[in-house]
Amino acid sequence: MDIYINDVLANxxxxxxxxxxxxxxxxxxxxxxxxxxxxxxxxxxxxVSGATLEAAFNQDIATIxxxxxxxxxxxxxxxxxYAVLKETCNLYESSAFEERESxxxxxMESAAARFLLADIPDMYHLASQTFSGSGLLQGLLPxxxxxxIEERMRELIEPAGEIAASEEAVRTIAQRMExxxxxxxxxxxxxxxxxxxxxxxxxxKLLRLFSLLTIMKDGSLTTLTIxxxxxxxxxxxxxAALSELAAAYENKDxxxxxxxxxxxxxxxxxxxxxxxxxxxxxxSS
Numbered sequence: 001m002d003i004y005i006n007d008v009l010a011n012x013x014x015x016x017x018x019x020x021x022x023x024x025x026x027x028x029x030x031x032x033x034x035x036x037x038x039x040x041x042x043x044x045x046x047x048v049s050g051a052t053l054e055a056a057f058n059q060d061i062a063t064i065x066x067x068x069x070x071x072x073x074x075x076x077x078x079x080x081x082y083a084v085l086k087e088t089c090n091l092y093e094s095s096a097f098e099e100r101e102s103x104x105x106x107x108m109e110s111a112a113a114r115f116l117l118a119d120i121p122d123m124y125h126l127a128s129q130t131f132s133g134s135g136l137l138q139g140l141l142p143x144x145x146x147x148x149i150e151e152r153m154r155e156l157i158e159p160a161g162e163i164a165a166s167e168e169a170v171r172t173i174a175q176r177m178e179x180x181x182x183x184x185x186x187x188x189x190x191x192x193x194x195x196x197x198x199x200x201x202x203x204x205k206l207l208r209l210f211s212l213l214t215i216m217k218d219g220s221l222t223t224l225t226i227x228x229x230x231x232x233x234x235x236x237x238x239x240a241a242l243s244e245l246a247a248a249y250e251n252k253d254x255x256x257x258x259x260x261x262x263x264x265x266x267x268x269x270x271x272x273x274x275x276x277x278x279x280x281x282x283x284s285s
Contacts, residue, residue: 001061003027004068020064021057027069033219035215037077037119040070074215075156077115082156084112085127092131104131123152140168140183151193152208159209160280163273166205170273171197177266182260199265203242206272207235213279224279227271238268 003010003023017023020043031037041048045066086275088107092100099110105129107113116124130145155162176195183192210231226234241264248256 001064002066004066005071007068014061017061019057020059020061020067023067029167031071035074036071037074037115038069038078039072042066042068055111063177074119079153079156080117081112081120082123082149082153084110085116085123086146086153088127089130089142089146089149100131107131120152123148123171129240155205155209159212162205163209163280166273167277169198169202170206170269173202174270177261177269180261181254182266184252184254184257196245199269202235203269206276208271209276210235210272213276223268224275226275227268231275234268234272238265238272241265241268 001014001023003012012027014023017026024038024041026226028038043055043056043059085107088103094101095103106141113124113127116127126140126145126148130140130142144181151162173195177199180192180195224231229237241260245257245260247263248260
């Protein structure tokens, strides 16, 4: 079996693989480490679509003369998936109620939806909730989803701009985290809840940008040092502190919430943001 990647014959030696699915699984693992993904599969010059993919996976490789794969960067595929979702949102919102179910079905069966489910599941679930109507209970309307899509697209297209634009929000939320114990002690529950929500939002954004930069730089950011710790150790400790804060906040343990917010999480989010900004500045120079 000859294997081509973007029309170039690849030097790939098969070992114990017996089916197409086993071959594709190994190639996909290798591609993921390079920040790329498969976008199209042709077996014996025939395109394998979503409807025939499962059957093709079980095909004996002895029956395959040529396997041709088209690959794209993660960013290209993500942008394409977001563009399809954005178009679906526009169509869904402008359509009559009785047409919306079929619009949702077409999107759910699309390659764009499958990519989001596999690689960006939070966006897939937000879209599913919006199109099913269950998002209404959480105030999630198509126009809200559109705003989220546009933000995610900006993160892909211009991560440096998104990092720079986040500085004021990061510093503001760090200050609010330092004030969180006082808000809880003085009965300002609404302000405290808003602070937790804003902190969660900006933290998720920074983590997305870090993950995206790691993919773009072929994993080289794993050697990054943040606050005198390796990126892996820093993120493990950061996530542990976040989990501890969530539990303490739920249990109304104001003392522990205050200590975590002021001494653990506020300085860590500043350190994390500073590291991301430094990465972009070093890249541009």
